[in-house]
Amino acid sequence: MEALVAIGIAALTAGGxxxxxxxxxxxxxxxxxxxxxxxxxxxxxxxxxxxxxPPRIVEGVFEYADPLPQAxxxxxxxxxxxxxxxxxxxxxxxxxxxGTDHVDGAPTDEDSG
Numbered sequence: 546m547e548a549l550v551a552i553g554i555a556a557l558t559a560g561g562x563x564x565x566x567x568x569x570x571x572x573x574x575x576x577x578x579x580x581x582x583x584x585x586x587x588x589x590x591x592x593x594x595x596x597x598x599p600p601r602i603v604e605g606v607f608e609y610a611d612p613l614p615q616a617x618x619x620x621x622x623x624x625x626x627x628x629x630x631x632x633x634x635x636x637x638x639x640x641x642x643x644g645t646d647h648v649d650g651a652p653t654d655e656d657s658g
Contacts, residue, residue: 550590557583570636570646574629581625585618 557579564576592614600612640646 546594550586550594554583554587554590557586568647568649570639570648573648574632574636577632578625578629581621581629585621585625588614588621589618 561576561579561583564572564579567573567576592611595608595610598608598610599606600610600615602609636646645651
């Protein structure tokens with residue numbers, strides 16, 4: 546189970562870094578989103594994956610789920626959604642202002658044709 550979680554986190558991180566290194570704004574935006582998913586998955590897994598364990602103290606139960614990683618991930622999801630919406634609007638504005646969606650603003654062969 547731990548190996549599967551580690552492979553999933555590694556795949557999300559690798560895909561996010563790969564897309565961050567692209568020259569267009571939309572793949573960069575997707576790369577940031579994948580990286581935020583990888584970090585959320587990592588934080589969630591750090592809280593130990595337990596099945597059918599209550600997150601609060603109950604008589605007769607000796608194993609508990611840690612609610613802190615769940616709260617952190619929920620907060621991170623909300624923040625990353627807002628940042629993604631802001632970056633998407635910024636990318637659209639940049640495309641309209643510069644005439645290209647290349648991250649450094651330089652026109653490419655695809656833009657001129």
